[in-house]
Amino acid sequence: MLRPSFRQSFSLWRRQGQCLALVLSLGLCLVPHLALGADQSQIINIADSEALRTALASAPNGTEIRLLPGRYIGRFEVEQPLTLRGEPGAVIDAQGAGSALVVSASGVTLTRLTIRNWGRDLYEKDAAIRLLPGANEVTIVANELSGPGFGIYASEVSDLKLKDNQIEGEAEAFLLDRGDGIHLLKVNYPHVSGNRIKTVRDGIYLESGVGSRVYGNHLSELQYGLHYMYTKQDEAMDNLACRVSGGYALMNSEGIRLVFNRVREAKEFGVLLNLTHDAEIQANQIEATQMPNSVAGDLFSEGKGLFVYGAKRNQISGNYIAGNQIGIAMALGGEDNLVYQNQFLANATQVRYVGETRVEWSLQGRGNYWSDYRGWDLDGDGIGDGQHLPNDSLDRLFWLYPEAKFLMESPLVKLLKWLDNQLQGEHSVGVVDSHPVMTPPPHLGPAAWEAL
Incomplete structure (x- = not known):
């Protein structure tokens, strides 16, 4: 029997391939x-x-x-x-x-x-x-x-x-x-x-x-x-909440790390710590928390940048808190928290503390930046020479009698508040920042935080 030539073999292989392709094509058509x-x-x-x-x-x-x-x-x-x-x-x-x-x-x-x-x-x-x-x-x-x-x-x-x-x-x-x-x-x-x-x-x-x-x-x-x-053990980073009743509500939780988040135009609060423990609230930006039709002196009707309610062992640091009706409010046994190196800028009331305990808001010789601090730094170390009392006796008086709040901006009241700040001793009650910083600390972004 004669063997087919190379040309014949190639022609046969090509025809077989064309037939196989046709069969496969028909097969695929049968499976739509x-x-x-x-x-x-x-x-x-x-x-x-x-x-x-x-x-x-x-x-x-x-x-x-x-x-x-x-x-x-x-x-x-x-x-x-x-x-x-x-x-x-x-x-x-x-x-x-x-x-x-x-x-x-x-x-x-x-x-x-x-x-x-x-x-x-x-x-x-x-x-x-x-x-x-x-x-x-x-x-x-x-x-x-x-x-x-x-x-x-x-x-x-x-x-x-x-x-x-x-x-x-x-x-x-x-x-x-x-x-x-x-x-x-x-x-x-x-x-x-x-x-x-x-x-x-x-x-x-x-x-x-x-x-x-x-x-x-x-x-x-x-x-x-x-x-x-x-x-438990949650982390939230780089989120934005805007035009909300509340930005970030942490309730009955533990070990939450809330860092580099933003909230603006909230009504009730920017960040709420309600019976929440061992959380890190760091480098968040909280702005313009304003409650419509608020009642002056009513803790629950004014917009709070940060609201600490019965929360303990939390670390609150490096936050930018600006333009809120109340910068930070604390009530129901929220004294056991670390609060330092935050910026409190132009809040209508910087701090509202409901309690009769002396609460220190600084850590290892560094406190917070307060836009209303009127002290000086004679030794140039960046720390105010005098303590800062965000709430003094007159503030508490005006909370009890909010109808007299229009007197807050009078020159006499400002003088009395300054004197009260200078004369308060180590046994004074309320929030005390013994080491207020003179310039705002840098507000880092997520990339800078991760590099630390």
Whole structure:
């Protein structure tokens, strides 16, 4: 038998290859919407609600489901580890009832989804995305959520990642009838970063969890920007809260590190430490906390930059506190805290202390900077030669009789306050800064802090 020539062999190989390509092409045509990604995981393109429901129920683990442009009506469940990705123009509409997406599996990724119009029943935990107990290591990234209930609600999970999501509630709804933007109950070690949240109840609410990391979020037009309840060992850095009732509420929590955050245009408080212990409140910027229709002399009706209420063993240092009705207020046994190297600038009342104990606000020979300090520095060491009493006997008198507050700016009262400051001895009560600094300490940013 004659052996085929090289030219004949090559021609035969090419025809066989063309036939194989045709067979593969026909085969792929018989399996619509299915492709292989670079990592050999399946990618399924979906174009309608029923196809999405079927894919979520039957797709193998690791599948990526892509929503093509269109409306996906109803509520959907994710019960195995997969990725659900939205293409531009794809919208999930829950039609005003229940939760739009309910996740019960670990290892799920939800990304670039647009979700609208889920339910408003807060008792039933209606949310755009709801994570059931045990749905660990879920990633929720770059989604756009707009609706009345919770944006993201998770309970009894761990290692949750929430990044770069936009969450918007109903601005016309009564504040306390809205859901929270992100609500995490008994969630350990969540990472929440780069989210933009507005017109909800609380921007980010964390309860009974451990080890959260909350970085770089923008929180506006809501009750509290960041709200901790019964949590431990959390850290929040580089967040901005503006036009809120309260910026950062730390309640009944331990070991929180709140550093390099900003709050402006709050009403009730910039930072609240309510029965919270062993926290670090450092290098935050707290400005323009103003309560409308406030009553002079009423602690709870005036805007407080920082409010320490029954909190102990906290370190409050390096903060910029300016333009608030009350710079810092302290009550109900909040004396056992370190307060030093803060800047108190042009607050209507720099300090409001409700108590009868002498409280020292300096550490190792360095106190705080006070814009109203009238002392001098004859030895040039940068520390005032005389102590500073943010509240003196006359302040307490005016708190008792707020109707006489118009006299505060009279020359005689200013002279009496200066004399009272000079004559107060070591047994005086109230807040005392024995080492006021003469120039404002530098207000470092996050990069400079990490370099230390």
